[in-house]
Structures are given as C-alpha cells and as structure tokens.
Amino acid sequence: VICFGLTLDLFGAPPLLAEIDQSRLPSLWVSLLLGYLGVGAAMAWHLGRRGHQLGTSTMALACWPLLLGLVGREAPVGGVELDATHHVGGPNRGRIDACIAGLQHALDEQLAGAPLIDAAALLKLRGSLYRADHRIAQVDRLLGEARATALTEHARDVTLEAAIARLSEARNLAAHELEAVLAGLLSLRVQLGLFALAGESEPVRARFGELEARVAALAELSSIELAQVQS
Amino acid sequence: MHATTTTIPGMQLVGLLLREPERLLGVDDGHDRSADKLAALAPRLLAITLIGTAMFGLVLGSYRGDVQYLYAAIKTPLLLLLPILIGLPAIRAFHDACEVAVSWSRLGLAALVAVARTAVLAAACAPVLWLYLSWHPDYHRAILAMAGCLVLVGWPGLRTLIDALPQGGRQRGLASFASIAVLGVLLMQSGWLLRPFVVRPRAEITFLRPIEADVFSSLASTGRAAQGHYRGWDARGAGLLGRDVQPTSPSEEVLP
Numbered sequence: 411v412i413c414f415g416l417t418l419d420l421f422g423a424p425p426l427l428a429e430i431d432q433s434r435l436p437s438l439w440v441s442l443l444l445g446y447l448g449v450g451a452a453m454a455w456h457l458g459r460r461g462h463q464l465g466t467s468t469m470a471l472a473c474w475p476l477l478l479g480l481v482g483r484e485a486p487v488g489g490v491e492l493d494a495t496h497h498v499g500g501p502n503r504g505r506i507d508a509c510i511a512g513l514q515h516a517l518d519e520q521l522a523g524a525p526l527i528d529a530a531a532l533l534k535l536r537g538s539l540y541r542a543d544h545r546i547a548q549v550d551r552l553l554g555e556a557r558a559t560a561l562t563e564h565a566r567d568v569t570l571e572a573a574i575a576r577l578s579e580a581r582n583l584a585a586h587e588l589e590a591v592l593a594g595l596l597s598l599r600v601q602l603g604l605f606a607l608a609g610e611s612e613p614v615r616a617r618f619g620e621l622e623a624r625v626a627a628l629a630e631l632s633s634i635e636l637a638q639v640q641s
Numbered sequence: 642m643h644a645t646t647t648t649i650p651g652m653q654l655v656g657l658l659l660r661e662p663e664r665l666l667g668v669d670d671g672h673d674r675s676a677d678k679l680a681a682l683a684p685r686l687l688a689i690t691l692i693g694t695a696m697f698g699l700v701l702g703s704y705r706g707d708v709q710y711l712y713a714a715i716k717t718p719l720l721l722l723l724p725i726l727i728g729l730p731a732i733r734a735f736h737d738a739c740e741v742a743v744s745w746s747r748l749g750l751a752a753l754v755a756v757a758r759t760a761v762l763a764a765a766c767a768p769v770l771w772l773y774l775s776w777h778p779d780y781h782r783a784i785l786a787m788a789g790c791l792v793l794v795g796w797p798g799l800r801t802l803i804d805a806l807p808q809g810g811r812q813r814g815l816a817s818f819a820s821i822a823v824l825g826v827l828l829m830q831s832g833w834l835l836r837p838f839v840v841r842p843r844a845e846i847t848f849l850r851p852i853e854a855d856v857f858s859s860l861a862s863t864g865r866a867a868q869g870h871y872r873g874w875d876a877r878g879a880g881l882l883g884r885d886v887q888p889t890s891p892s893e894e895v896l897p
Contacts, residue, residue: 462680463680463684465683465684465685466680466683466684468684469683469684469687473687473722473726475726475727475729475730475749476679476683476725476726476729476749476752476753477679477683477749478729478745478746478749479675479676479679479744479745479746479747479748479749479750480676480679480680480746481745483676483680483746485680486676486677486680486681514808518811529807
C-alpha cells in the first residue's frame with residue numbers, strides 16, 4: 411500500500427496530484443493513510459471471520475488500534491453482564507475497600523517472586539464481602555419496617571415478634587462474622603510484614619484461604635438463617 | 642436481574658458513562674471480561690463519541706457559519722480520536738515498564754469509555770458554548786472559550802482512562818504521568834494539524850491550513866512575540882511531515 415502511495419506520487423495523474431497538493435496533503439501522508447487503512451481492512455476481515463458483529467468489524471477499518479485485543483478471539487456468545495458488584499454494598503463498603511486496598515498495597519511492596527495472593531482472588535473476596543454487607547443492609551431495612559409495623563398494630567402478634575427476634579439474631583451473627591473477616595484482613599497485612607522479614611509464605615496463604623472459606627460460609631449462613639426465619 | 646451489554650438501551654449507556662463508567666469496564670469478581678465487553682460495546686461507544694463530538698464541532702463552526710459547520714463537525718471527532726489511536730501503544734509501554742500489566746483489550750475498552758465520556762460531556766457543554774458564541778465575542782475570547790470547554794470535559798475523561806487501568810505496581814504514578822504527558826502532546830499537535838476549528842467571521846474558510854512546523858514552533862513564535870520580538874505569525878522550521886516556510890523579509894518585520 412505504501413508502494414502504491416509512492417508510485418501514485420511519482421507517476422500519478424497530474425490533476426489528482428494537484429488535488430492532493432491543493433488539499434495540503436503531502437504524498438507521505440497519503441502513503442501513511444493508505445497503510446493505516448490497509449491494516450484496518452485486514453483487521454476488519456479477520457474480525458468478520460471470527461463472528462464479530464458488523465459494527466465491530468466496520469469500526470476496525472478506521473479504529474483498529476482500539477480493537478487489537480480482539481485479534482484471535484471469537485465473538486462473545488449472548489450478552490456480557492455488566493459489573494454486578496458495583497451497585498452492591500452496604501454501610502461497610504468503605505471499610506471493605508480500605509482493607510482490600512491496604513492489603514493490595516502491602517502486596518505491591520513485595521520485592522520479588524510470584525505474588526503471594528492472586529489479585530483476582532483478592533477482587534473475588536472483595537465482591538463476596540460487598541454482597542455480605544449488602545445482605546446485612548437489606549436485613550436492617552427489613553427489620554426497621556417490620557418493627558414499625560409491629561408498633562402500629564394494636565393487637566400483639568407473637569409470631570411476628572418471634573420472627574423479628576430470629577432475624578435480628580441472624581443479622582447480628584452475620585455482622586459479627588463480617589467484622590471478624592475485616593479484622594482478619596488487617597492481621598493478614600501484618601503477616602505480610604512478617605513474611606518480608608522471615609520469608610515464609612505458607613502462613614500468609616493459609617490465612618487468606620481461611621478468610622475466603624469464612625466469607626463463603628458467611629453467605630451460606632445468611633441463607634440458612636433467612637430460610638429459617640421465612641419458615 | 643442484571644443488565645447486559647446487548648440489552649442495555651443507548652440512553653442508559655450514556656447515563657452509565659456519566660454516572661458509573663466503572664460498570665462498563667472489564668473486571669467482575671476477579672474475572673477480566675474486557676475483551677467480551679470491548680467486542681459488545683465498541684461500536685456503540687464509538688457512535689456516541691462521533692455524535693457527541695460532532696455536536697460540539699457544529700457549535701464551534703457556528704462562530705463563522707457557512708460550510709465551517711460541516712468542516713468543524715467532521716474534524717472535532719478526529720481531534721479526540723487521533724491522540725488515543727496513536728498514543729495507545731505508548732501508554733501500554735509505559736505501564737509495562739512500570740510493572741503494571743495491561744492487556745490490549747482492557748486498554749482499548751478503557752480508552753473508548755474515556756473518549757465516549759468526554760464526548761458526552763462535550764455535547765452537554767455545547768449549548769452553553771453556543772450561547773456564548775452567539776453573543777459574537779472577540780476571536781481570541783472564542784478560542785479561549787473553546788480551549789476552556791475542552792479542558793473542562795477532557796479532565797473527567799482522562800481520569801476515567803487512568804483509573805480504569807489496573808492498580809498496583811510501584812511506579813504506577815510515573816506511568817500515569819507519562820501517559821497524560823503523551824496524550825497531552827498528541828492532543829496539542831492534532832489540534833494544530835486539524836485547525837482551524839474557530840474561523841474569524843470575515844476570514845476565508847478552509848478545511849485544513851497548510852502544514853507548517855508543529856505546535857511547539859507556534860508556541861515558540863508566540864513566546865518570542867510576547868517578549869517583543871515579533872516576526873510575523875508564520876512558524877519556522879519543519880519536521881518530517883512539515884514544510885519549510887520561507888522566513889518573512891526584514892521589511893515586513895514589525896518592530897516593537
């Protein structure tokens with residue numbers, strides 16, 4: 411394509427060259443532009459063969475540097491879900507972010523070797539904590555509404571009061587567990603400091619695995635307790 | 642039920658760009674889905690970019706009117722897209738050098754979201770600028786208003802791009818600074834090559850001005866003029882893509 415541009419410059423029809431010159435585009439620019447579009451055309455063809463939608467393939471013609479990440483990839487099947495955890499959270503979201511960011515910072519300061527804790531695992535743990543916090547916030551709202559309803563009713567409903575008590579107990583248990591996990595994240599950060607001195611990675615990994623299991627159990631605990639309340 | 646990229650309506654996508662651009666980016670619970678999101682969202686994000694910046698360009702063209710409406714509407718999307726298209730490899734290289742691994746798909750998605758956000762903000766800013774330009778301000782004030790609007794809408798977009806890139810790495814700040822510097826230089830030079838956007842009311846309308854030197858030569862000329870050494874508006878010197886401009890004759894010099 412570049413050769414074509416240079417040939418056009420050397421032997422092209424004078425009116426065409428005059429037109430190019432009049433529009434202030436030197437021949438080198440024409441060559442570069444044709445080269446760019448040539449790469450874009452090849453990329454559009456490639457994406458089309460991989461099953462990407464027409465809009466994506468057409469876009470590659472002019473904006474192929476933005477789509478380099480799609481080279482060699484098949485088109486996604488169905489829709490891609492947007493970040494589900496972003497709008498999830500409760501009153502402790504800021505504390506969760508601070509704990510995870512502190513841990514991430516401590517991991518970043520690790521001098522050499524493979525990271526002790528995978529960044530993806532850390533993000534997954536954060537998502538689980540968000541959801542646990544979100545559930546607690548939901549239960550708080552539910553308890554507030556239920557207590558307000560119980561106060562306005564003249565006749566005392568024993569069943570409702572018992573359900574509220576059980577839900578409240580489950581909520582306190584979950585909140586306590588969440589606090590314990592957040593404290594565990596802080597102690598893990600301290601253990602990372604010990605790792606820097608002693609160089610033993612196993613206790614850190616084991617502690618992180620324990621915290622992951624605890625958060626997973628927290629989700630199960632919440633569902634079991636809530637099911638009991640509903641029954 | 643969670644929204645998916647294929648079911649999300651266009652206006653909701655614009656709302657997400659303004660309020661929660663993080664949701665359009667690729668990491669969910671530790672899984673990087675940038676490539677899938679890029680494939681699904683790229684055409685619509687580009688369309689939003691083109692529409693938003695073309696609206697801003699129309700407003701810029703309104704200062705002169707006539708065919709400048711069309712010219713500015715065509716050139717303004719290029720003003721935003723060219724720096725991103727050219728600067729992406731440099732941004733990736735800076736982050737690699739600073740121990741922050743960035744995939745091409747994440748970088749492409751982050752860049753598209755950032756540019757689309759800037760375009761939406763530019764479109765939102767356009768009526769205010771149009772109102773100001775309709776009062777027929779001085780040419781230099783119009784240029785300043787344009788530059789001010791671009792800075793105003795460009796900063797949130799730039800922040801979106803930098804925040805969207807992976808965290809970590811001991812020198813991430815350096816990589817961010819270098820990326821911003823490269824994008825800034827590219828934006829300046831793109832603006833210089835694609836000028837004029839705002840044309841004086843009685844000036845001749847052209848799609849592009851002659852290529853002469855670069856934006857830094859122009860800034861140097863302006864600096865010399867500010868110090869009292871005025872030698873005309875023509876910038877001196879030329880690079881690979883520029884043309885030499887004959888120096889103005891001594892008789893044409895305007896002494897302070």
